[in-house]
Amino acid sequence: MLKLKGIAAASGIIIAPAYKLGKEELVVPKQSIRDDEIPLQIQVFEEALIKTRREIIELQKKIASGMAQEEAEIFDAHLLVLEDRMLIEEVISRLKKDHLNVAYIFSEVLKKYVEVFSRIEDEYLKERISDINDVGRRVLRNLLGKERKGLEELKEKVIVVAHDLSPSDTAAMYKQNVCGFVTDIGGKTSHTAIMAKSLEIPAVVGVQEATTKIVPGDLLIVDGSMGAVIVDPDEDTLRLYQEEETKLKGIAEKFLAVKDAPAVTADGKVVRISANIELPDEVTAVKLHGGQGIGLYRTEFFYMNRKDFPTEEEHYQAYKFVAEEMGGSPVIIRTIDLGGDKFLSQFEMPKEMQPFLGWRAIRFCLARPDIFKVQLRAILRAAVHGDLKLMYPMISGVEELQQANKILEEARQELSREGVNFRKDIEVGAMIEVPSAAMTADILATEAGFFSIGTNDLIQYSLAVDRTNEKVAYLYEPTHPAVLRMIRNIIDSAHAAGIWVGMCGEMAGEPSFVPILLGLGLDEFSMSPQVIPEVKYIIRSITFAQAQDIAKQVLKLSTGREVEEFSQKKLREIVG
Amino acid sequence: MALVTKNLIVNNKQGLHARPAALFVQVANKFDSRITVRREEEEVNGKSIMGILMLGAEKGSEIIVEIEGDDAEAAMQELEKIILNEEY
Numbered sequence: 001m002l003k004l005k006g007i008a009a010a011s012g013i014i015i016a017p018a019y020k021l022g023k024e025e026l027v028v029p030k031q032s033i034r035d036d037e038i039p040l041q042i043q044v045f046e047e048a049l050i051k052t053r054r055e056i057i058e059l060q061k062k063i064a065s066g067m068a069q070e071e072a073e074i075f076d077a078h079l080l081v082l083e084d085r086m087l088i089e090e091v092i093s094r095l096k097k098d099h100l101n102v103a104y105i106f107s108e109v110l111k112k113y114v115e116v117f118s119r120i121e122d123e124y125l126k127e128r129i130s131d132i133n134d135v136g137r138r139v140l141r142n143l144l145g146k147e148r149k150g151l152e153e154l155k156e157k158v159i160v161v162a163h164d165l166s167p168s169d170t171a172a173m174y175k176q177n178v179c180g181f182v183t184d185i186g187g188k189t190s191h192t193a194i195m196a197k198s199l200e201i202p203a204v205v206g207v208q209e210a211t212t213k214i215v216p217g218d219l220l221i222v223d224g225s226m227g228a229v230i231v232d233p234d235e236d237t238l239r240l241y242q243e244e245e246t247k248l249k250g251i252a253e254k255f256l257a258v259k260d261a262p263a264v265t266a267d268g269k270v271v272r273i274s275a276n277i278e279l280p281d282e283v284t285a286v287k288l289h290g291g292q293g294i295g296l297y298r299t300e301f302f303y304m305n306r307k308d309f310p311t312e313e314e315h316y317q318a319y320k321f322v323a324e325e326m327g328g329s330p331v332i333i334r335t336i337d338l339g340g341d342k343f344l345s346q347f348e349m350p351k352e353m354q355p356f357l358g359w360r361a362i363r364f365c366l367a368r369p370d371i372f373k374v375q376l377r378a379i380l381r382a383a384v385h386g387d388l389k390l391m392y393p394m395i396s397g398v399e400e401l402q403q404a405n406k407i408l409e410e411a412r413q414e415l416s417r418e419g420v421n422f423r424k425d426i427e428v429g430a431m432i433e434v435p436s437a438a439m440t441a442d443i444l445a446t447e448a449g450f451f452s453i454g455t456n457d458l459i460q461y462s463l464a465v466d467r468t469n470e471k472v473a474y475l476y477e478p479t480h481p482a483v484l485r486m487i488r489n490i491i492d493s494a495h496a497a498g499i500w501v502g503m504c505g506e507m508a509g510e511p512s513f514v515p516i517l518l519g520l521g522l523d524e525f526s527m528s529p530q531v532i533p534e535v536k537y538i539i540r541s542i543t544f545a546q547a548q549d550i551a552k553q554v555l556k557l558s559t560g561r562e563v564e565e566f567s568q569k570k571l572r573e574i575v576g
Numbered sequence: 577m578a579l580v581t582k583n584l585i586v587n588n589k590q591g592l593h594a595r596p597a598a599l600f601v602q603v604a605n606k607f608d609s610r611i612t613v614r615r616e617e618e619e620v621n622g623k624s625i626m627g628i629l630m631l632g633a634e635k636g637s638e639i640i641v642e643i644e645g646d647d648a649e650a651a652m653q654e655l656e657k658i659i660l661n662e663e664y
Contacts, residue, residue: 077598085621086624
């Protein structure tokens with residue numbers, strides 16, 4: 001038995017024999033060609049490029065569903081390299097000049113680029129070299145009429161061991177008999193790690209001696225959560241991991257089995273599990289994971305990366321798209337939350353000493369009703385296409401809520417006068433993320449249709465801690481008694497006034513906090529799509545009475561750590 | 577045929593790399609005009625990702641964009657926007 005340590009790249013445990021994927025040796029012959037063979041060589045080159053392009057698009061499609069932007073972009077970069085004019089022109093001009101076969105010329109030109117790029121001191125360019133090599137090998141294979149040996153012919157489940165894996169190699173593993181992988185090099189953010197995560201294959205990277213210490217056929221245990229690889233395990237270790245593997249597999253299956261089921265407790269209390277999104281396209285992932293609505297639709301991206309302001313029509317089209325895609329399910333649009341760490345590129349925002357306590361979110365919108373109203377009008381118009389709601393960020397007192405509603409009313413009247421179709425009875429809520437709002441929730445509840453608790457800001461404002469500052473980050477505790485009491489106060493005040501409460505901060509998607517929040521009476525949980533199945537499972541595995549009991553008990557505890565430990569223990573009891 | 581030339585200071589956070597470089601090339605390819613980009617001694621085709629990357633244009637470096645063709649004006653407008661955008 002041998003234990004190797006690496007970097008945990010994609011979690012999960014898998015036990016299978018090792019399959020070594022060697023470096024591919026492509027031997028490129030050097031042949032002279034005659035003048036009259038040049039047109040044919042150019043044709044061969046063009047055909048190879050077209051074939052490669054088809055392959056890449058095919059790969060992209062194959063892995064497209066459920067994948068994030070980042071992974072798809074890897075292949076976009078590949079396509080750009082493939083269509084590169086400079087590269088193509090250089091190959092063709094050298095073909096005419098040197099009178100050598102196109103495969104040889106292509107490999108020489110490729111080498112030249114790789115050399116130039118490796119000389120430039122730049123992390124990003126260094127990474128691109130692997131892209132260029134990856135695409136280049138594909139083109140060469142097609143020029144030489146060769147197939148990439150290996151992955152496609154796998155008959156049994158294996159763990160792939162390689163020095164490094166190109167994005168193409170990794171993508172080819174998709175749904176093949178590859179159930180894990182180990183590489184010599186790479187880090188947490190390398191292409192391989194990103195791909196592994198989205199393919200949901202356990203992976204350990206940066207295991208320096210993997211290819212030297214592992215022999216094909218060796219039985220391997222890959223623990224992608226701990227970053228460990230065990231080669232040829234002894235019986236006890238094997239049994240231990242087999243149990244763990246079975247358990248994890250069972251749990252994952254249990255979660256997925258309920259993803260489309262209603263979020264209802266064993267004793268019949270119904271809540272809503274929604275998702276947070278930023279881009280309209282993300283609704284696909286929301287539906288895929290069983291989301292019952294959008295609890296937070298961030299709209300800042302409209303204003304980023306541009307010099308002019310988005311038009312009402314741009315807003316409208318995006319909101320209409322999301323509303324229609326989600327069918328009749330509720331979609332909550334958060335009006336622009338700019339400032340803080342999100343700056344407008346449209347005009348100079350003044351530099352502030354403490355941007356998080358400064359001119360941002362609703363404060364900015366109230367000062368610039370001209371900008372604010374464009375968005376409000378678009379939301380009102382789009383709301384006829386589905387169940388759209390809107391909420392204002394960073395409300396700190398009731399006057400702000402009243403002022404914002406006044407501008408909303410102006411927008412309604414404008415639309416009315418113009419004879420434009422819009423929804424008159426849109427539900428309007430307030431985000432509760434400032435301690436003053438949490439403490440005056442009863443007052444705010446008289447003016448709001450619902451609340452949505454933004455825990456990230458609420459925690460940092462309440463505990464006076466910037467969690468990006470590593471010296472004080474340990475103080476950022478969602479389980480701090482002050483935070484829990486505030487949440488209780490918000491929910492109780494809202495229910496007393498007859499309105500509902502959601503939560504769209506990270507806390508809502510943290511499994512161990514779900515029973516507490518449920519017990520406190522939270523009506524809607526909104527989180528990133530991937531965690532939805534697990535949260536649903538937890539809610540369906542517990543009774544509301546149990547959850548209320550857990551909430552009651554944690555509120556008696558005096559430190560965040562105690563709450564954390566207690567909730568972890570309870571979660572294990574519930575999920576098993 | 578119009579010929580438009582402009583000296584620009586790269587304002588992209590990470591320089592004319594990564595996303596801005598890819599975007600630059602994608603946008604450049606929408607136009608028929610011939611697009612040349614120069615930095616110091618290096619001169620490259622503005623429609624080539626390899627070329628743009630090889631410039632190694634960091635934030636703050638000066639580049640010269642030269643566009644020749646019927647849609648030169650429009651091309652310059654769009655490309656300038658990309659180079660001057662700090663967010664990328």
